[in-house]
Amino acid sequence: MNLILFGPPGAGKGTQARYLVEKLNSFQVSTGDMLRNEIQNNTEIGKSIINDMNDGKFVNDEIVNKLIDKAISDPLKKNKLIFDGYPRSIKQAQNLDLLLSNSNQKINFIFFLNVNKETIIKRIEKRKVLENRTDDDLDIILKRYDKYMETTNPVLDFYSKNPNFYEIDGSLKIEQITAKIEGFLNV
Numbered sequence: 001m002n003l004i005l006f007g008p009p010g011a012g013k014g015t016q017a018r019y020l021v022e023k024l025n026s027f028q029v030s031t032g033d034m035l036r037n038e039i040q041n042n043t044e045i046g047k048s049i050i051n052d053m054n055d056g057k058f059v060n061d062e063i064v065n066k067l068i069d070k071a072i073s074d075p076l077k078k079n080k081l082i083f084d085g086y087p088r089s090i091k092q093a094q095n096l097d098l099l100l101s102n103s104n105q106k107i108n109f110i111f112f113l114n115v116n117k118e119t120i121i122k123r124i125e126k127r128k129v130l131e132n133r134t135d136d137d138l139d140i141i142l143k144r145y146d147k148y149m150e151t152t153n154p155v156l157d158f159y160s161k162n163p164n165f166y167e168i169d170g171s172l173k174i175e176q177i178t179a180k181i182e183g184f185l186n187v
């Protein structure tokens, strides 16, 4: 079973993904984490994306798609993928469909964690203290939110017709969101 955790920055996608990985014996596919790793390891990719990431801009599709392709084509991860932070545009959603169908896979569940802007700002300001992410400064958070509304939110049109699309109130407590997801997954 492959699933997508969808929602604005600060919706709790990563938190739920990390839990579900253990519970379902799956693999988290977080493009944000993969890109941060590249920066931490000071790779060529890392050096080429650091400015965009710190600035809250999207990293270019070619780089992100390569990372996604690697995860999807890994036989160990087949049908055990939990996407978090991808897709972030209609184009990425189409690319994901194509890569999955090429490897005889599909998305089985889409969970949209819906949270309003005020809650996001409060949460990310807390995360800034805990994780010290350079893209969690208030001005960058606002930029990332606007980019989400402009480019990522329209992806909902792409998925909301899917019978396994579920919208969840992302302002609920972590355990409450987890319980809802588990209820839909029937696990």
Ligand code: AMP
Pocket: 009, 031, 032, 033, 035, 052, 053, 056, 057, 058, 059, 060, 064, 084, 085, 086, 087, 088, 092, 135, 144
């Ligand atoms: P995240 O950890 O998902 O909040 O992502 C952190 C940052 O990584 C984003 O603000 C973008 O700069 C970059 N990023 C992560 N996922 C993607 C993606 N699917 N497409 C483009 N850029 C991405």
